[in-house]
Amino acid sequence: MTPPDKTLLPLQKKAKERSVKTITIEYDLETLVKKIKKNVIKLNPEYQRNHRWKDETSSRLIESLILNIPIPTIYISQDVDVDAEVEDDVARYSVIDGQQRLTAIYNYINNKFRLEGLNSLDELNGLKYEDLPPFLTRRLEERTITCLRIDSTIDPQVKFDIFERLNSGSVELTAQELRNSNYRGKFNQLLxxxxxxxxxxxxxxxxxxxxxxxxxxxxxxxxxxxxxxxxxxxxxxxxxxxxxxxxxxxxxxxxxxxxxxxxxxxxxxxxxxxxxxxxxxxxxxxxxxxxxxxxxxxxxxxxxxxxxxxxxxxxxxxxxxxxxxxxxxxxxxxxxxxxxxxxxxxxxxxxxxxxxxxxxxxxxx
Incomplete structure (x- = not known):
């Protein structure tokens, strides 16, 4: 058996340390909204941008959910171990990718905007969540979304690397949004x-x-x-x-x-x-x-x-x-x-x- 090349040991160690442990979970929308409301899931960690979707964009997502059209996976980070005792206002999970989608869902189910610009279900234009017929509210509440949860032991910098990689092909970040993700800390909070x-x-x-x-x-x-x-x-x-x-x-x-x-x-x-x-x-x-x-x-x-x-x-x-x-x-x-x-x-x-x-x-x- 050929002994391992000692020059590769640092690389092996680094690759192991930066490997990401994940678990895939299916959440229905009713559960997700409850977790967000209770701050179990934090929508806006420091490295995230502000919510930038217009109501029309959010409406098209809601239409896709009603029609059972697949939407991309949501990436969340487990920041606090599930067995750890923390204060009620401390979030256990933060959103790495999917903030715009989750915010749109949360806002709609909390009646913060009316549907607009829909084509396939144009009859729903102008309706808030509370205005939907019961069979559609049930369909939305029971619709599931795939969430990929990243282990709590992951190195914080790796988490931010994942965020940048996942967002490299999406809406281009402004210079200050990039600074917001790269220069975290108390000065960023002061800004x-x-x-x-x-x-x-x-x-x-x-x-x-x-x-x-x-x-x-x-x-x-x-x-x-x-x-x-x-x-x-x-x-x-x-x-x-x-x-x-x-x-x-x-x-x-x-x-x-x-x-x-x-x-x-x-x-x-x-x-x-x-x-x-x-x-x-x-x-x-x-x-x-x-x-x-x-x-x-x-x-x-x-x-x-x-x-x-x-x-x-x-x-x-x-x-x-x-x-x-x-x-x-x-x-x-x-x-x-x-x-x-x-x-x-x-x-x-x-x-x-x-x-x-x-x-x-x-x-x-």
């Missing part, structure tokens, strides 16, 4: 929390129901704030804004609880100061016309956002009294060089540096 701050959402003119918010644009804007403003981070930017934000998020993910608490305080103070000084549209963009007349182009512009948040962040930390004359700041729009820096490819390195430096000059910082 989620701050993105709902009332003053921030008001000034950034964010609609919580918009597709941009569903795709985590609001969280990316919070990350952009810290990346450019904290410790004059804009000076680190040498091109490639997506990678710049990736690097900053990775760095911020290493911060401890006390540092993150300071981040939160600085964020809230900065936006409160901006609102008090510049009103409800501090990030508006203007075009200079004849005789230096300024005409409003948009009520929110991300390049103007950069110009305002960096100096206000500095002032909030140093307790410097901010300039309250918004008209003085608006003279920047009469500066041809500044206006060019907020037009076109606004993430160009020179444009980012130009608009922030000129803004700091206006603020005398």
């Amino acid at each position: 989620k929390k701050l993105s709902t701050n009332e003053t921030f959402t008001e000034l950034a003119r964010l609609d919580p129901e918009s597709n941009k918010v569903k795709q985590m644009y609001d969280r990316e804007l919070v990350l952009r704030f810290f990346a450019l403003a904290h410790n004059d981070g804009f000076r680190d930017y040498v091109g490639g804004f997506k990678n710049f934000l990736n690097t900053k998020m990775n760095s911020f993910s290493q911060l401890d609880h006390l540092e993150l608490t300071t981040f939160e305080t600085n964020f809230i103070n900065t936006f409160e100061m901006i609102k008090k000084s510049f009103g409800n549209t501090p990030f508006a963009k203007y075009r200079c016309e004849e005789k230096n007349t300024l005409n409003l182009m948009s009520k929110f512009n991300v390049a103007v956002f950069d110009s305002v948040v960096v100096p206000f962040y500095k002032m909030s930390q140093s307790k410097t009294q901010p300039i309250t004359n918004y008209d003085k700041f608006k003279t920047l729009f009469t500066d041809i060089e500044y206006f060019k820096s907020i037009e076109g490819s606004t993430n160009d390195m020179n444009k980012v540096h130009t608009r922030i430096k000129k803004s700091l000059e206006i603020f005398e910082l």
Whole structure:
């Protein structure tokens, strides 16, 4: 018998450690909905995206379930052993793949939308779950879905690898959705929390129901704030804004609880100061016309956002009294060089540096 090649032993060990143990289970929809409602199954772990399906897409899934058309397997992770004693609010399972489908099912059975856009069963258009005839509600409740459960002993990183592999052929993730899955932890949780701050959402003119918010644009804007403003981070930017934000998020993910608490305080103070000084549209963009007349182009512009948040962040930390004359700041729009820096490819390195430096000059910082 040929002895094993010792050079292969590390590979064998690694393959064994990263092997995935699974078990296939059939759940009926009534059971799945109950498990989700009781938080036994967690629909939105950190690495998942927000629910992005429109009601029409969700309706077609419900139609497929009624017609007994096969749907893809749901992948769930067993996070807590079934025999372990945990608090009632601790989920035992999290969804690795199938979040959109399970959310659609859960929402429909809880009467959160009406069916629309159906072709095969067009008679059902406009009906909520409670409006369906009894034989159809029974059919839905008893319809089973195949779930592949991944063992609780799996290495956490392998779980995220599975998530990325399963989603590689689905709807393309935005840059922030990818960061949400790759840079997990307390800073990522802070982004989620701050993105709902009332003053921030008001000034950034964010609609919580918009597709941009569903795709985590609001969280990316919070990350952009810290990346450019904290410790004059804009000076680190040498091109490639997506990678710049990736690097900053990775760095911020290493911060401890006390540092993150300071981040939160600085964020809230900065936006409160901006609102008090510049009103409800501090990030508006203007075009200079004849005789230096300024005409409003948009009520929110991300390049103007950069110009305002960096100096206000500095002032909030140093307790410097901010300039309250918004008209003085608006003279920047009469500066041809500044206006060019907020037009076109606004993430160009020179444009980012130009608009922030000129803004700091206006603020005398």
